[in-house]
Amino acid sequence: MRELLRALPSLAGPLPAFDPATAPEDPLALFADWFEAAIEAGVREPHAMTLSTVDESGRPSARVLILKDLTEEGFQFAFGSAGRKGKELAHTPWAALTFYWSPLGRQVRVRGRVELADGSRDFLARSESARAVALAGKQSTPLADRAELAAAVESARERVRREPDVVAPDWVIGTVVGEEIEFWQGNDERRHIRVQYRRVAGAWTKEQLWP
Ligand SMILES: Cc1cc2nc3c(=O)[nH]c(=O)nc-3n(C[C@H](O)[C@H](O)[C@H](O)COP(=O)(O)O)c2cc1C
Known part of the structure; x- marks a missing residue:
């Protein structure tokens, strides 16, 4: 890994000029x-x-x-x-x-x-999928099974379709x-x-x- 990293360039130019006086x-x-x-x-x-x-x-x-x-x-x-x-x-x-x-x-x-x-305003402007995932909640808690996620998101998606004005209560x-x-x-x-x-x-x- 060390060799790999050392062979990679960083801040390779040409880079733009920036005059701090401006x-x-x-x-x-x-x-x-x-x-x-x-x-x-x-x-x-x-x-x-x-x-x-x-x-x-x-x-x-x-x-x-x-x-x-x-x-x-x-x-x-x-x-x-x-x-x-x-x-x-x-x-x-x-x-x-x-x-x-x-x-x-x-x-x-x-x-x-x-x-x-x-x-609320941001939430309602999000895509249907993004609203469904946010409504399904539980972000950052352990997920045992992806099927559990799929089921929760699907049920939240149906809710978004039934109640287009629904907003996840913790969305800020x-x-x-x-x-x-x-x-x-x-x-x-x-x-x-x-x-x-x-x-x-x-x-x-x-x-x-x-x-
Ligand atoms: C490109 C990109 C954009 C993201 N945008 C958001 C976002 O706008 N809001 C958000 O809550 N998480 C966003 N995430 C997910 C977060 O990085 C993070 O995984 C999630 O918010 C959970 O963070 P936490 O456990 O520290 O609360 C984004 C991830 C990536 C890679």
Whole structure:
């Protein structure tokens, strides 16, 4: 494995230029710019991000989620709150998000408080299958048999057809209210560029960090 790993390139160029002096005052504007660049560069699922949370003893866990919206308030994602991340966020409403757009050598890191809100509107916009799986519930609990899953999802699907307005009771929207957002641009010569924004007394400050 070691040989295999060592033979793989990382941050292979050419990578785009990023002049930190041109970074806007608002990190959300920079995020929107970089996000559009990721789409143009053909990144698959540029809206997939890693959400990291901690449990009661401070032990972290991370998983990939889809970014559902970016508003003035922050980065939004949707999930059933009965599972692990829901329990962890109920205890410690803080999280980190990580995006990595490989063809551009760009990483964005977000850290902030998480606010939870009703997820009905998001739930009703989901596909029938996605609603059925969420309604079948039990996410992150042990599954003994795939037949049990198939039966539960099938019965939930029939319910979705009978009651098109039904919403999984634990479906929520989480918003990471960024208090620290870092933009990382890889550089072919390893002189990577890091611009970190921090929200201080309601206003954004920014500075560069050593790579
Ligand atoms: C590309 C991708 C997108 C995903 N999107 C979501 C999502 O939007 N919401 C969600 O709850 N889980 C999503 N998942 C599943 C999560 O990674 C995770 O398995 C699940 O939410 C259970 O996490 P937990 O046990 O930590 O609560 C996605 C997984 C992948 C690979």
